[in-house]
Amino acid sequence: MTDEPIKGPASYFPSIEKKYGRPIAEWQELVRRHLPAKHMELVAMLKNDHGMGHGHANAVVAYTLAAASG
Template identity: 65%
Template structure:
């Protein structure tokens, strides 16, 4: 596989199916997460539960979004 055709791995590998299934771009889902009250101190599991209960995302999709967003924001 060439450098320009590397497969996407990790949480981002879920992004195409998340966008297709739920009809929103990943950036919009990240804004949903970031607007959650207490986001700055929320635990990973709390944010996954929020996406699952309030927005009907599946566990894998919610987990991928949370992991990716927290990594971006918290390092």
């Protein structure tokens, strides 16, 4: 295991969990339930329906979609 800092969308995860009170796995499942919606549609859903900020919503969606595409 390395001591390198986490980069990319996952670097937002600790603050997302702290601010919104739900684990990232729950946010990812919510995004997956709304597929095959487009990236920005998913971001808008998190912002409008769950009060998430744009950067946090974008990070969750980007990470989730990247993981789904393999």
